[in-house]
Amino acid sequence: MKTKIAIMLQMAFVFSLASMVAINFAQERPALTPEQLDRLTIRPVSGKEGLYLLPGFDGALSGGNVAVLVTGDGVIIVDNKFSYSYGDITRQIGTVTTEPIRYVLNTHHHFDHAGSNADFMPVAQVIGHENARINIVRNGQTGAQNVTFASRTSVFLNGVEVQAHHFGRGHTNGDSVMYFPELQTVHTGDLFIWGNRLDGTTLAPFIDYANGGSAAEWTATLDGLLSLDFDTVIPGHGPILSKADIRIFRDKFDHLVSRINMLIEAGVDRDDVVTELDIGDLNWPLAPDRIQAIYDELSG
Ligand SMILES: [Zn+2]
Structure with a gap:
């Protein structure tokens, strides 16, 4: 048990360090290696005509995934990374089309997904859920x-x-899934993230309670997403995946919530939930304060 607590405390430190780094990088562009820049270069989404991906693997170095749809009469993009990303996004899109960017869709309000909204406004309609707009303003x-x-x-x-x-709610209270019906493809925002950050650390779902997130409702929100007809998935962060991968993530999330609920029902109190909870099989490094925040929501 002692070792487990030590590991948890160490992870908590890494997490708080990571969020400090994230806040700093929101202000200025990080220096990236040629290998990292190569991983962040726009590429076609295989078998999906007109659809491209500007990859993103984290909230610090690379931002969220940006989907780029070239329609023949203008470009629609989903998300736009950080406040400093406008120039890089427009330059990279310029390597695949001369069409103007006409619409910008936001999966949610976070600075690594909607950070350069303001730069796109003179040229494009910027659209998001009404709660995403409320969160940006607050x-x-x-x-x-412009449009909600x-x-x-x-x-x-x-x-x-x-x-x-x-x-419905999940990562925040303003999450949207962007669906390309003809291409059988979705961009999920951070309702679904997968794999490792650019620095190699493992991504885990984050419930942003300050912005209306909910662990209790997240699984039902994913079930709504799974009701759409698609085969290809662009997650909020991570590689291009399939519908089956969302089902795996959904079941893992359901396990996480039901195990915490079982501990609550067994009378385990807030101080002990982190040591009592066994989620090693989920491979989601969750800091103790994040587990306790879920406990608070589910027991409240
Ligand atoms: Zn986010």
């Missing part, structure tokens, strides 16, 4: 969306449709 971020929606909306360009769906 947090004093720039780039509050409650449960779903669509953008049409040159006959191509992109749908935005809000299936």
Whole structure:
């Protein structure tokens, strides 16, 4: 037990360090190696005509994944990384098309996904869930969306449709899934993240309680997402994946919540939940304060 606590404390330190780094990198561009820059270069999404990915693996060095759809009459993008990312995004899109960016969709308000909204506003409509806009305004971020929606909306360009769906709370209270029906592809935002950050550490789901996130509702929100018809997935961070991978993530999340619920039902108190909870099989490094925050939500 002592070793487990020591590991947890060590992870908590790494996490607080990581979030400090994330906040710093939100202000200025980090220096990246040629190998890292290569991993962050725009590429076509295999078998999906007109769809490209500007990869993102974390909230610190590389930001979220940006989906780029070239329609023949303009470009629709999903998410836009950090406050300093406008120049890099437009330069990279310029290597695959001369069409202008007409619409920017936000999966949620976080600075590594919607950070350069304000730069896109003179040239494009910026669209997000109504709660994502409320979060941007409340947090004093720039780039509050021009257009909002409650449960779903669509953008049409040159006959191509992109749908935005809000299936409920999870990572925040303003999460949207962006759906490309003709291409059978979704961009999930941070409702679904997978794999390792650019620095090699493992990603784990984050419930942003300060912005309306919910562990209790996250699984049902993923079930809404899984009701769409698609085969290809662009996660909030991580590699291109399949619908089956979202089911794996959904079941892991369900295990996490039900195990904490079982401990609550067994009378385990807040101070002991971290040592009593066994989630080694999930391979999600969750800091003690994050586990306790879930405990607070589920027991509240
Ligand atoms: Zn996020």
